[in-house]
Amino acid sequence: MQLAAHPHQPDYSPRQNAVLDCALRLLVDGGEKALTTAGVARAANCSKESLYKWFGDRDGLLSAMIGFQASKVRAFEDDAEILTAVTLREHLVLFARDLLEVLAGDVSLALNRLAIGQASREGSKLGSMLQERGRRQVGKRAGALLEAGRRAGLLAFDDRDEAYDTLYGLIVSDLHLRMLLGEDSGRMAKDFGRRAERAISAFLRLYGHQKGSVQS
Amino acid sequence: MQLAAHPHQPDYSPRQNAVLDCALRLLVDGGEKALTTAGVARAANCSKESLYKWFGDRDGLLSAMIGFQASKVRAFEDDAEILTAVTLREHLVLFARDLLEVLAGDVSLALNRLAIGQASREGSKLGSMLQERGRRQVGKRAGALLEAGRRAGLLAFDDRDEAYDTLYGLIVSDLHLRMLLGEDSGRMAKDFGRRAERAISAFLRLYGHQKGSVQS
DNA sequence: AGCGAACCGTACCGTACGGTACTGTGGATG
DNA sequence: CATCCACAGTACCGTACGGTACGGTTCGCT
Numbered sequence: 449m450q451l452a453a454h455p456h457q458p459d460y461s462p463r464q465n466a467v468l469d470c471a472l473r474l475l476v477d478g479g480e481k482a483l484t485t486a487g488v489a490r491a492a493n494c495s496k497e498s499l500y501k502w503f504g505d506r507d508g509l510l511s512a513m514i515g516f517q518a519s520k521v522r523a524f525e526d527d528a529e530i531l532t533a534v535t536l537r538e539h540l541v542l543f544a545r546d547l548l549e550v551l552a553g554d555v556s557l558a559l560n561r562l563a564i565g566q567a568s569r570e571g572s573k574l575g576s577m578l579q580e581r582g583r584r585q586v587g588k589r590a591g592a593l594l595e596a597g598r599r600a601g602l603l604a605f606d607d608r609d610e611a612y613d614t615l616y617g618l619i620v621s622d623l624h625l626r627m628l629l630g631e632d633s634g635r636m637a638k639d640f641g642r643r644a645e646r647a648i649s650a651f652l653r654l655y656g657h658q659k660g661s662v663q664s
Numbered sequence: 665m666q667l668a669a670h671p672h673q674p675d676y677s678p679r680q681n682a683v684l685d686c687a688l689r690l691l692v693d694g695g696e697k698a699l700t701t702a703g704v705a706r707a708a709n710c711s712k713e714s715l716y717k718w719f720g721d722r723d724g725l726l727s728a729m730i731g732f733q734a735s736k737v738r739a740f741e742d743d744a745e746i747l748t749a750v751t752l753r754e755h756l757v758l759f760a761r762d763l764l765e766v767l768a769g770d771v772s773l774a775l776n777r778l779a780i781g782q783a784s785r786e787g788s789k790l791g792s793m794l795q796e797r798g799r800r801q802v803g804k805r806a807g808a809l810l811e812a813g814r815r816a817g818l819l820a821f822d823d824r825d826e827a828y829d830t831l832y833g834l835i836v837s838d839l840h841l842r843m844l845l846g847e848d849s850g851r852m853a854k855d856f857g858r859r860a861e862r863a864i865s866a867f868l869r870l871y872g873h874q875k876g877s878v879q880s
Numbered sequence: 881a882g883c884g885a886a887c888c889g890t891a892c893c894g895t896a897c898g899g900t901a902c903t904g905t906g907g908a909t910g
Numbered sequence: 911c912a913t914c915c916a917c918a919g920t921a922c923c924g925t926a927c928g929g930t931a932c933g934g935t936t937c938g939c940t
Contacts, residue, residue: 617863622833628783700896
């Protein structure tokens with residue numbers, strides 16, 4: 449039998465999605481402080497009563513926003529093509545660039561700031577939600593890529609999670625945190641290409657199976 | 665009269681430092697939401713009026729808290745001893761462990777959450793303050809270590825900042841962000857040793873001079 | 881046309897917070 | 911002892927927000 453596409457997700461109506469979109473825009477522009485129920489209602493041309501009817505309370509709205517945003521990221525399945533040393537490198541670099549651009553996105557930054565702000569009090573679940581919906585998805589794509597590279601004899605590692613952790617660190621380092629702290633993300637976005645190349649070169653030197661290191 | 669030790673820092677009185685300590689404790693326990701002026705005054709047995717007299721307003725209090733906490737981290741100057749491949753590795757592993765433990769500290773986590781939460785609105789300056797006081801200090805220590813390693817012929821790199829960026833990424837990866845998002849820092853703290861060893865091994869494979877495999 | 885559900889707009893309530901003003905008090909100084 | 915000062919404690923004010931209630935309107939259904 450066929451399972452529902454998103455069993456865990458309430459999957460709101462188009463109207464409600466539009467409201468969530470407005471709420472996200474509001475959050476991006478003004479931070480969490482600007483995300484008031486009255487503000488969302490005004491921006492989305494809906495009533496506060498409807499907000500509470502649809503999302504329960506403010507926390508419900510926040511959770512819905514995260515779920516909504518996560519539902520917009522496409523799975524980006526890598527088709528199983530024949531990997532060579534060159535194509536693997538290309539795929540890795542592409543992955544690195546995509547990852548950096550996702551992390552630098554203003555919506556991503558705003559949601560991460562929101563979840564981090566709520567992480568202090570117990571039982572917020574926003575952090576784990578973002579972790580689950582965000583990083584796990586990205587990690588799955590990277591994991592498949594690494595696995596394919598190993599099957600093709602191009603990569604050598606024992607623990608896939610460990611290799612992915614190294615890959616992630618080489619690509620991102622503390623750049624994500626610095627952007628979260630307010631450093632201008634647009635200014636550093638022009639270095640993403642060079643950074644991705646650098647990180648993948650290092651990763652391949654660490655985990656590549658061929659003897660001589662290759663670089664472009 | 666004796667000059668102040670830190671010209672850039674207001675350098676508050678002992679009483680005010682005690683108040684800042686109470687405020688930090690409050691922030692660690694309950695997050696930013698719990699850090700109210702009335703709460704700080706109650707916890708520190710002082711009056712709100714004194715708080716405003718000493719720190720101006722709430723933002724001044726937050727800045728003072730960051731400055732106060734930063735003033736407590738010691739510079740940790742590495743003495744210029746003769747580096748060998750073994751001692752360099754030991755120093756790097758020690759640095760990695762220290763870095764991880766600092767990042768996992770509850771005060772550090774709370775302050776980073778605070779700064780990130782304030783980063784959305786313009787002109788907060790808290791993020792850059794934390795960046796300046798925190799990472800720059802750590803980076804200076806690491807930079808000196810890397811430089812010493814290069815002078816001793818044990819490391820090979822052109823750009824010190826780039827090498828440090830790689831080192832940082834290998835050590836921390838997304839662990840800092842995950843802790844900021846609420847993941848239990850205590851549970852993962854027991855892996856810091858293994859993680860530090862792993863990261864330094866990888867770093868030395870990338871930048872070590874004893875074997876081949878070096879290029880720009 | 882009649883009806884009811886969904887919903888918008890707004891007014892309202894309780895609360896909590898940032899910031900200010902006032903009063904009392906202990907302690908130093910002359 | 912008289913004076914001054916820094917401070918604690920508290921009461922107070924304006925505001926803003928989360929959440930609720932209610933009247934009016936649209937729209938689909940019978």
